[in-house]
Amino acid sequence: MGSIDHISFPALAATASLSDRSEIECEVMRFFEEFRTPLLRYALSFRISVHDAEEVIQEVFLALFLHLQSDKSRKNLRGWLFRVAHNQALRKRTTLHQRIQTTSFDWIDAHRQPDPSPNPEERLFADQRTQRLVAVLKALPEPDQYCLRLRAEGLRYREIASVLGMSLGAVSISLTRSLGRLLRADRS
């Protein structure tokens, strides 16, 4: 994905009624249409509730409004959005004293989509495989999980490094290590 400023926004029509509002406000709403879902998924990976994650997203886009209003740098706004979401989600989790082991959001059970496989054996096999991968994923160090999830949301290495305050080399090593573990789990 190139510069965020060149992304087309199919959902622009949804915000057409905002045409009489400020330009910055409309711009924020366009970013919201594009990035709300990936940011929400990322915020949920901090094991906060859906309600809290939604609140994080609201704060992220209000911060974006202030950022643009202050005429600050527009370089890599996608990375900026994820960095703010990361920090806000961490703060939310700390504030709520939510620990990883006592989460209100269970990855495996709460939000599973039904597997469309018609064959019960295939479904069972797919479920077991998913559970194995989720177990390995949950056992990864948190920075490694963040790297994987940010990459899955389409961020390039430099953006991930910027969000997490790591070097490019550390991002590369983290992703390789994590995928290696997932691969070994999948084979076992």
Next chain:
Amino acid sequence: MSNENSHPTDQELLLAADGELSAHRAKAVRTHLLECWQCRARMSDLEAVIVDFVRVHHETLGGKLPPISLSRAQLSARLTEVYAKSKANPTLAFFQFMDARYSMAFLCFGLLAASLFFALLIGPSLRSLWSVPAQVAVAAPVEDGVEPNPKLTPGAARHVSMHDVCALPHEEVEVDVPDALRERILGEYGIVEKREGNYEIDFLIAPLLGGTEDPQNLWPEPYDSPVWNARVKDDLEERLHNLVCSGKVDLRTAQNDISTDWIGAYKKYFNTDRPINLSTSADIPSLDSHSSRQNRSPKMWLSGIEDPEKSGAQL
């Protein structure tokens, strides 16, 4: 990958798949994969586990997300409210926007500012009275190789007008260094082949500041330096570009500063001893104190609360 015939590591395969290798390395890996079934199988395994992870990531976190409509309406209403208040009275709007939980941070900031003022005012005289050595802020260490050899890479720039420099944003000035030139630069710096993948050929004076693709303006910058790395230099380049285009810094001065000592230039233009991401400073200061306050968001300088961009522990 130590040479063209040896097998790439998993890390290199992933970098190649993600388009993160330099053009030269990517070509070498592609060529190897054409010949080596074993490595193609490894690459296929990697791609398969990526597919599995993305499926799990979406299923477990995105399966039943609430509809966007409510969230959109809520944000739209809050933005309208903030915007209307900011138009009516920017300062009042800011304070109304602030959450009550920030009040303690505001108080702390006030106390801190008062303490700093007091320390600056009478600190030097107290220090001389008590003869206590002043505490010096620890600057970020400069790792080997992050600055070019000035004899090999003194910097080179073309004659450009301000219009040329400011016509394009930073993102659009990307120049890929040809393989032959890359080899030459690595050779001049005596970098052995097996380590060359750890380097990126970088422009000392960035193209967006008029820097040219001249061997005297290129050097192998370590790919994974933990502190003074390419990302930090990118930030400096963008900062200088903005300062030049806003008329606050002369283009020739910017070229001279970045080519003489880019780390020193970073410290000068960001007013910090270490990269901003690693620093505890609240925000990037401007060149003068007046604009510094203006350039900060009202949320920053009025309250003293953390910038949302930097707040919260990193990891």
